[in-house]
Amino acid sequence: MSKTRIPAKLAQQVRSDAGHRCGYCRASQSITSMSLVFDHIIPEAAGGQTTRENLWLACERCNRHKADRTTAIDPDTGQPVLLFNPRSQAWRAHFAWSPDGTQIVGLSAVGRATVVALHLNHPLAVTARRYWAKVGWHPPQE
Numbered sequence: 001m002s003k004t005r006i007p008a009k010l011a012q013q014v015r016s017d018a019g020h021r022c023g024y025c026r027a028s029q030s031i032t033s034m035s036l037v038f039d040h041i042i043p044e045a046a047g048g049q050t051t052r053e054n055l056w057l058a059c060e061r062c063n064r065h066k067a068d069r070t071t072a073i074d075p076d077t078g079q080p081v082l083l084f085n086p087r088s089q090a091w092r093a094h095f096a097w098s099p100d101g102t103q104i105v106g107l108s109a110v111g112r113a114t115v116v117a118l119h120l121n122h123p124l125a126v127t128a129r130r131y132w133a134k135v136g137w138h139p140p141q142e
C-alpha cells in the first residue's frame with residue numbers, strides 16, 4: 001500500500017484507468033465492499049514514483065502479497081521473472097479464468113509467477129468468485 005498521499009486528481013485518474021478493479025485478481029470494488037488501495041507497480045522502496053504511470057489499483061490481499069516485490073519465481077521453470085504489470089500489460093495475455101470462473105490460470109511465465117506470488121487463488125477469493133459467478137457478477141468480461 002502506498003505510504004505517500006495520492007493527490008485527489010491523480011487518485012481519480014488511476015481509479016478510472018483501473019476500472020475500479022484490482023489489477024491482479026480483477027476483483028471489483030463494487031462487489032467486494034472493500035476499498036481498493038493504490039499499488040506502486042515499482043514499489044516506493046525500490047524507487048517507484050507516485051505518478052500515474054506507476055500507479056494502479058489492487059485489493060488488500062494482492063497488495064499485501066506483492067509488498068515490495070517486482071519479481072517472482074515461475075513455478076514451471078524455477079526462473080525469476082517480473083511480476084505482471086497491470087498498467088502496461090494486458091491481463092488476458094497472461095491470465096485466463098478457469099471454466100467455472102473461480103480460478104486464475106497463468107498463461108505465461110509472468111502470469112504463472114504472479115498467480116503464486118500474489119496468492120491469486122486464495123481459498124477465500126475462490127469461494128467469493130463462486131458466489132459472484134452464481135449471480136452473474138463474475139468473471140469480468142473485459
Ligand SMILES: [Zn+2]
Binds near residue numbers: 026027058062
Ligand atoms: Zn486482487
